[in-house]
Amino acid sequence: MSNWVEIRDSLLEAMQIEKVGRELKNEFIVWLSKEGIEFAQAFADEVNKECKEDAPKEKGWCKIRDAFVLPVALNIGMYILKMVLTKSLEEKTA
Structure with missing residues (x-):
């Protein structure tokens, strides 16, 4: 293996990318359901x-x-x- 592959693999292992990915997804869903939905609703109301x-x-x-x-x-x-965000939050808390 090349040095790059070894370095990349060691970095990914050290970062525990799966754990970071799950946490990041959960935080994003929470943010989107609180703040993002307000922005999207305001945009939809303005266009309507x-x-x-x-x-x-x-x-x-x-x-x-x-x-x-x-x-x-x-x-x-x-x-x-x-509806999708609500279901995602329910799944997260369950």
């Missing part, structure tokens, strides 16, 4: 507000897009994100 304001001014497909498609897609996406 803009779409509601623009929908009456639009015509054809753009009116349908602003009145229904984008708001529904954002709301469903937020619901799924919240």
